[in-house]
Amino acid sequence: MTADIHVHQSIAKALADHGVDTLFGLMGDANLFMVDSYVRDHDGRFVPAANEGSSVLMALAYTHVCGKLGVATVTHGPALTNCVTALTEGARGHVPMVLLAGDTPVDNPRHLQGIDQRELAKASGAGFEQLRSPATASKDVARAVYRAQVERRPIVLNMPADFMWEKTTHEKHVLDVFTNPGGVAEGDTLDNAIGMIASARRPLILAGAGAVAARDQLVKLADRLEAPLATTLKAKGLFNEHPYNIDMFGTLSTPAAYDLIAQSDCIICFGASLHDFTTDQGKLMKGKRIVQVDVNPTAIGGGLHPDAALIADAGLTAETIVYWLDEAEIPSSGFTRDLDIEELTAHPAGPNKTGDGYINFVHALERLEALFPKDRILVTDGGRFMTEVWCRISAPDPHSFVPTVNFGSIGLGLQEAIGAAVAQPDRPTVLFTGDGGFMMGGINEFNTAVRMGLNLTVIVANDAAYGAEHIQFLDRKMDPALSVFEWPSFAATATALGGIGVEVRSDSDLEAAIDTLRGHTSGPALIELHLDPHDVPRMRI
Known part of the structure; x- marks a missing residue:
C-alpha cells in the first residue's frame, strides 16, 4: 500500500504492476495525465498513433507476435467510436488486449462528446469494465487485465475524466491467470x-x-x-x-x-x-x-x-x-x-497477361519471397491481392504471421504491422497491402513508423482500383469506371513522410528496388507495385 496519489497515477502504476512496458494510444482530455505518469513515473514506452483505432490494432498485433498482453488508451466519445472496427477485429479474432478509454465526466450528462460507451463496446463484441470509483482504480485495472486473458478478447476499461485528479490509496492487485484450460478427452x-x-x-x-x-x-x-x-x-x-x-x-x-x-x-x-x-x-x-x-x-x-x-x-x-x-x-x-x-505445395503461376507499364504480381511475389530474410514477421491487409500473398510469401511460424481478416475489413494492415514491429524490433516486419487499404489506413500511420524508426517494409499492390469491386463489374460485363482511382504516388508519399519509397513498373524496376532495399534496416521503406487491374489473380476465397 502506498500514500495517497491521484487516480491517473494509480492507473499508471497498476499498468506497471502488471508488467505492461508498452502502451499504444492517442492522448486526449481523459487520459493524458495517466499517459504522462506511465511514461515519467514508470519508464513506460508510449507509442503515439495518428488515429485512435490504430492504437487498438497495434496492441492486437503486439499481443499476437510477442505473447504479452497488448494495452492501448484513447479518450472519450469520437475517440472510442473510431475504435469500433479495430475492437471488432480483435473480438472476432479472440485476441486478448485492454483498451483504457476515457469517458466524459459523470456529473455532465450533456457533454458534447458524451455517448453510452458501454453499449458501443458491447456492439463491437468487446467486453466492458467500468472504473467504479477512485478507491477501486487498481482493482478495476486488474479486473480488465484478468478478463482480457480468460475471455480472450478486447476489454474496454471505462475511465471517467472527473476521477483523474481525485485522491486514492493505491494497492497492488494482480490476479494470477492460467490461460490454457482443457483436460484430457475420455469416454x-x-x-x-x-x-x-x-x-x-x-x-x-x-x-x-x-x-x-x-x-x-x-x-x-x-x-x-x-x-x-x-x-x-x-x-x-x-x-x-x-x-x-x-x-x-x-x-x-x-x-x-x-x-x-x-x-x-x-x-x-x-x-x-x-x-x-x-x-x-x-x-x-x-x-x-x-x-x-x-x-x-x-x-x-x-x-x-x-x-x-x-x-x-x-x-x-x-x-x-x-x-x-x-x-x-x-x-x-x-x-x-x-x-x-x-x-x-507448388502453386501454379498461370498465364502472364500483364500489360506494358505494369509488373506481374505473381513474379513480383516470387522475387520478394527470395529477398526478405526468412526470420520475417509477415503482416497482410485485406483486399483482392491477399490470397496470392498468403500462398506465395512464407512466414516462419504462426506467431510471425498477422492476417488482418477477422472482420473482412481493408485498411488495418499498417497499424498492425507497427504493433508487430514494436513487439520484436530486431526482426524485419513486412506488410503487404493494397492501394485502397493503404489510402484508408496506411498513409496516416506511415509517419508513425518513421517516427519510431521501425524495421518495416511496406509492399503496396497498386492496381489503381478497388480490385474486388472492379472484377465484379467486369464479370457482369459492366463498366468498372466507378471502381477505378487515380491515387497519388505512394512511393513519393512515403519519401515525403520521412521513409524510402520506390516505384516498380517493370522487372528491371523491381530488381533496382531490391538492390536499393537489400540490407536496409534503418526506418520504414515502401515498394509500390503498379499492377494491371485486368491481370491481378482472382481471390481464392
Whole structure:
C-alpha cells in the first residue's frame, strides 16, 4: 500500500504492476495525465498513433507476435467510436488486449462528446469494465487485465475524466491467470473417435490457431498414422520443414493438395473452427469422417457437425490417441508413402497477361519471397491481392504471421504491422497491402513508423482500383469506371513522410528496388507495385 496519489497515477502504476512496458494510444482530455505518469513515473514506452483505432490494432498485433498482453488508451466519445472496427477485429479474432478509454465526466450528462460507451463496446463484441470509483482504480485495472486473458478478447476499461485528479490509496492487485484450460478427452466419444482414426486408410491432420502450442504432439500423431499435415490460414507456418506438410487447407490449397484432401477419408481437426473458407463451403468434408478437437465449445458445430467432437486440450488429446493406437497395435495408414510434397505445395503461376507499364504480381511475389530474410514477421491487409500473398510469401511460424481478416475489413494492415514491429524490433516486419487499404489506413500511420524508426517494409499492390469491386463489374460485363482511382504516388508519399519509397513498373524496376532495399534496416521503406487491374489473380476465397 502506498500514500495517497491521484487516480491517473494509480492507473499508471497498476499498468506497471502488471508488467505492461508498452502502451499504444492517442492522448486526449481523459487520459493524458495517466499517459504522462506511465511514461515519467514508470519508464513506460508510449507509442503515439495518428488515429485512435490504430492504437487498438497495434496492441492486437503486439499481443499476437510477442505473447504479452497488448494495452492501448484513447479518450472519450469520437475517440472510442473510431475504435469500433479495430475492437471488432480483435473480438472476432479472440485476441486478448485492454483498451483504457476515457469517458466524459459523470456529473455532465450533456457533454458534447458524451455517448453510452458501454453499449458501443458491447456492439463491437468487446467486453466492458467500468472504473467504479477512485478507491477501486487498481482493482478495476486488474479486473480488465484478468478478463482480457480468460475471455480472450478486447476489454474496454471505462475511465471517467472527473476521477483523474481525485485522491486514492493505491494497492497492488494482480490476479494470477492460467490461460490454457482443457483436460484430457475420455469416454465413449473418445473411443468412437479413435475407432474412426484407426480404421481410416487416408487420414489427414488439420491444425488451426487453437492448436499452435500442440505442434510437437500433432507431428507425433501424424508420424504415427503416416498422415499428411495441413493448417488453416491462421496457423500458417506451423508445420514448416515437416516432410508431409501440404501447407494450407481449403480454398488456399494448391490444386494437387485440394485433390489429396478430397481423397482423404478422415480429417482429424485440432483447434480449427472449420468455417466455409477452410472447408470450401463443406465440399472438402463430404464423404469423410470428421473428428474435431477444441477447448472452445463454440468452435464446434457452427458450420459443420463433426462425427466426433472432443472439448479437450489439443496436445493431450493427440498424445492420448497415439497411446491407444499403440496399445491396440493399429498399423500406420501408409497414406504419405507415395506423396510428392513438392507437387502438393507448388502453386501454379498461370498465364502472364500483364500489360506494358505494369509488373506481374505473381513474379513480383516470387522475387520478394527470395529477398526478405526468412526470420520475417509477415503482416497482410485485406483486399483482392491477399490470397496470392498468403500462398506465395512464407512466414516462419504462426506467431510471425498477422492476417488482418477477422472482420473482412481493408485498411488495418499498417497499424498492425507497427504493433508487430514494436513487439520484436530486431526482426524485419513486412506488410503487404493494397492501394485502397493503404489510402484508408496506411498513409496516416506511415509517419508513425518513421517516427519510431521501425524495421518495416511496406509492399503496396497498386492496381489503381478497388480490385474486388472492379472484377465484379467486369464479370457482369459492366463498366468498372466507378471502381477505378487515380491515387497519388505512394512511393513519393512515403519519401515525403520521412521513409524510402520506390516505384516498380517493370522487372528491371523491381530488381533496382531490391538492390536499393537489400540490407536496409534503418526506418520504414515502401515498394509500390503498379499492377494491371485486368491481370491481378482472382481471390481464392
